[in-house]
Amino acid sequence: MADPSSYRPKPGQIPDSPGVYKFRDEHRRVIYVGKAKNLRQRLANYFQDLAALHPRTRTMVTTAASVEWTVVSTEVEALQLEYSWIKEFDPRFNVKYRDDKSYPYLAVTLNEEFPRVQVMRGAKKKGVRYFGPYGHAWAIRETVDLMLRVFPVRTCSAGVFKNAARTGRPCLLGYIGKCSAPCVGRVTPEEHRELADDFCDFMAGRTGTYIRRLEKDMMAAAEEMEYERAARLRDDVEALKRAMEKSAVVLADATDADLIAVAEDELEAAVQIFHVRGGRVRGQRGWVTDKVENVDTSGLVEHALQQLYGEETGDSVPKEVLVPALPEDPDAVSQWLAGRRGSQVSLRIPQRGDKKDLMATVQRNALQALGLHKTKRASDLTTRSRALEEIAEALGLDTAPLRIECFDISHLQGDDVVASMVVFEDGLARKSEYRRFQIKGFEGQDDVRSMHEVIGRRFKRYLQEKERTGEWEETPAPTGPAPTGPVPAPQDATAAPAAPDFAAPGTDTTAPDPGTDTTAPALVPDPDAEPREDDGRPKRFAYPPQLVVVDGGQPQVAAAKRALDELGIDDIAVCGLAKRLEEVWLPDDDDPVVLPRSSEGLYLLQRVRDEAHRFAITYQRAKRAKRIRSSPLDTVAGLGETRKQALIKHFGSVKKLKQATIDEICEVPGIGRRTAESVAVALASAAPAAPAVNTATGEIIEEDDGGSTT
Numbered sequence: 157m158a159d160p161s162s163y164r165p166k167p168g169q170i171p172d173s174p175g176v177y178k179f180r181d182e183h184r185r186v187i188y189v190g191k192a193k194n195l196r197q198r199l200a201n202y203f204q205d206l207a208a209l210h211p212r213t214r215t216m217v218t219t220a221a222s223v224e225w226t227v228v229s230t231e232v233e234a235l236q237l238e239y240s241w242i243k244e245f246d247p248r249f250n251v252k253y254r255d256d257k258s259y260p261y262l263a264v265t266l267n268e269e270f271p272r273v274q275v276m277r278g279a280k281k282k283g284v285r286y287f288g289p290y291g292h293a294w295a296i297r298e299t300v301d302l303m304l305r306v307f308p309v310r311t312c313s314a315g316v317f318k319n320a321a322r323t324g325r326p327c328l329l330g331y332i333g334k335c336s337a338p339c340v341g342r343v344t345p346e347e348h349r350e351l352a353d354d355f356c357d358f359m360a361g362r363t364g365t366y367i368r369r370l371e372k373d374m375m376a377a378a379e380e381m382e383y384e385r386a387a388r389l390r391d392d393v394e395a396l397k398r399a400m401e402k403s404a405v406v407l408a409d410a411t412d413a414d415l416i417a418v419a420e421d422e423l424e425a426a427v428q429i430f431h432v433r434g435g436r437v438r439g440q441r442g443w444v445t446d447k448v449e450n451v452d453t454s455g456l457v458e459h460a461l462q463q464l465y466g467e468e469t470g471d472s473v474p475k476e477v478l479v480p481a482l483p484e485d486p487d488a489v490s491q492w493l494a495g496r497r498g499s500q501v502s503l504r505i506p507q508r509g510d511k512k513d514l515m516a517t518v519q520r521n522a523l524q525a526l527g528l529h530k531t532k533r534a535s536d537l538t539t540r541s542r543a544l545e546e547i548a549e550a551l552g553l554d555t556a557p558l559r560i561e562c563f564d565i566s567h568l569q570g571d572d573v574v575a576s577m578v579v580f581e582d583g584l585a586r587k588s589e590y591r592r593f594q595i596k597g598f599e600g601q602d603d604v605r606s607m608h609e610v611i612g613r614r615f616k617r618y619l620q621e622k623e624r625t626g627e628w629e630e631t632p633a634p635t636g637p638a639p640t641g642p643v644p645a646p647q648d649a650t651a652a653p654a655a656p657d658f659a660a661p662g663t664d665t666t667a668p669d670p671g672t673d674t675t676a677p678a679l680v681p682d683p684d685a686e687p688r689e690d691d692g693r694p695k696r697f698a699y700p701p702q703l704v705v706v707d708g709g710q711p712q713v714a715a716a717k718r719a720l721d722e723l724g725i726d727d728i729a730v731c732g733l734a735k736r737l738e739e740v741w742l743p744d745d746d747d748p749v750v751l752p753r754s755s756e757g758l759y760l761l762q763r764v765r766d767e768a769h770r771f772a773i774t775y776q777r778a779k780r781a782k783r784i785r786s787s788p789l790d791t792v793a794g795l796g797e798t799r800k801q802a803l804i805k806h807f808g809s810v811k812k813l814k815q816a817t818i819d820e821i822c823e824v825p826g827i828g829r830r831t832a833e834s835v836a837v838a839l840a841s842a843a844p845a846a847p848a849v850n851t852a853t854g855e856i857i858e859e860d861d862g863g864s865t866t
Contacts, residue, residue: 540583546757
């Protein structure tokens with residue numbers, strides 16, 4: 157590991173002009189390339205105290221052994237030089253999007269005497285016009301098949317073309333009218349090239365003019381009583397319209413734009429691009445990349461623009477590029493794009509209307525791509541096995557943690573404090589064993605104390621299950637401090653079950669029951685579910701994990717370990733995953749375990765942590781929503797939603813209902829005297845609602861029958 161001060165240049169040596177810089181390692185390999193408006197200011201950021209640097213930046217500067225720079229005259233030149241050097245040196249610490257050579261394009265080989273229409277993959281060639289990319293090659297072939305009726309351009313290979321020219325007989329497409337047969341001289345090279353140009357114009361989005369011209373020719377042929385020609389033109393128009401229908405209209409006609417969206421987490425980012433030409437989505441592509449450098453959304457967008465347009469010219473660069481965040485220097489990037497296109501390019505963030513709506517669709521595609529990428533990594537058996545082995549090695553475990561439980565705390569400024577427990581077995585989520593908790597021991601915001609309570613409650617139940625099922629002949633004395641609070645005695649199968657201190661999610665984990673967790677709803681039978689007791693109840697919390705993961709750093713890990721020690725449990729490993737820097741914390745260790753950014757073990761821990769966070773925040777939001785929607789009428793036994801709505805509709809508000817007499821309440825259809833008495837008692841005993849406040853003036857508003865007064 158190199159000391160950055162050993163190769164730090166003197167401040168006076170670094171110019172304060174725009175430029176591009178390279179960091180090299182001890183073997184003179186370029187490991188990072190960057191650009192700057194002011195080289196002196198930018199490079200000074202790399203040579204500050206290592207503790208103040210981002211972990212990825214710290215790794216880069218300690219791997220490097222030298223730095224050098226090149227001065228340029230403008231920021232646009234710096235952008236171009238940075239792109240060229242990244243392509244040339246492939247630095248390990250730069251963000252590099254996976255190349256999209258696997259995407260099929262519709263290509264027209266305008267560099268040949270007789271241009272050919274074909275599906276092409278791989279690097280783009282000079283003199284070839286490309287359209288797309290498309291999701292599937294068959295989509296291109298379907299479109300081409302429809303358009304060859306109108307634009308009978310050559311589609312055969314060079315060998316077939318030469319053989320037809322030698323024999324003087326065209327291929328089948330020449331006989332059925334889907335090729336103009338330039339191989340046998342039916343059209344001249346100039347006429348065939350004109351067909352190819354028309355094909356390119358139509359694919360580029362200039363569709364309306366061409367269809368109107370065909371319709372005009374069709375009407376003229378009909379007037380001249382050339383009905384066969386008119387019918388053929390009519391069929392041509394229909395074929396072109398069907399080809400157009402394969403691309404959805406999303407923006408106003410003649411709109412040419414590329415929309416770029418980014419979905420990211422701490423270690424990876426997914427980029428999705430929609431290519432809109434003539435108001436229609438003509439292509440879509442996307443990449444997933446490792447975030448090997450400390451880069452934000454603006455930086456990811458800039459790298460995506462370089463990847464997209466670094467080798468494009470002319471119409472391949474659209475008039476408008478819509479992005480989720482502007483690059484650090486949007487003017488320089490816009491000038492660079494304009495230079496690639498040859499005319500002005502608008503680079504902006506959509507704020508309203510159809511373009512903003514379409515950007516939301518692109519963003520959803522990016523999120524789905526990132527989630528699918530992570531799911532594929534997690535679903536592979538070999539990958540999961542390697543992930544578990546890496547976790548065991550990093551944490552010093554004797555065996556791979558086949559069962560992992562992760563806990564997370566969620567609240568809103570100290571209100572509705574809840575916790576979640578998610579279970580992963582063999583690297584896959586086991587949703588039937590997810591559990592959620594309400595914090596009962598105290599009120600307010602204290603994540604550390606909440607974590608201690610939840611871990612203690614979960615493993616108290618584990619000890620109870622072990623004792624109840626006879627796995628212990630007697631209860632062993634705990635090795636740690638005495639547990640806080642009473643431990644409930646085991647129950648027999650005939651006794652009424654005690655109210656558990658958790659809530660089971662059932663089968664719908666995305667929308668958990670926001671009610672209290674004093675009762676446990678029955679679970680739907682599952683062939684993979686845990687064994688059941690004779691009374692039919694599942695053995696909840698009966699199986700211990702090999703690893704407990706908590707969402708947080710040292711304080712949360714210490715609280716979880718203390719809870720286990722108090723219960724005398726010493727055979728379960730504990731760790732925490734701190735979200736900000738993705739560091740793994742172990743009990744009693746002052747320094748975290750830093751797993752490599754490409755580690756499958758770290759990916760698995762992230763998935764477990766993120767799932768616990770999702771489950772916790774979903775439960776917390778549901779509880780908050782139910783609390784906000786609560787009404788004094790909810791406490792009236794036997795009063796359903798239909799009769800509640802009838803009461804509110806009859807009186808207009810709960811306040812007016814509260815002022816009504818029992819006889820007046822009885823006038824509501826479906827409300828008997830006993831129910832009316834219950835309603836009156838419930839409203840009389842309800843706490844008064846907080847007064848409304850006029851947010852403009854700060855005055856308290858008091859409502860009466862006639863309206864509101866202050």
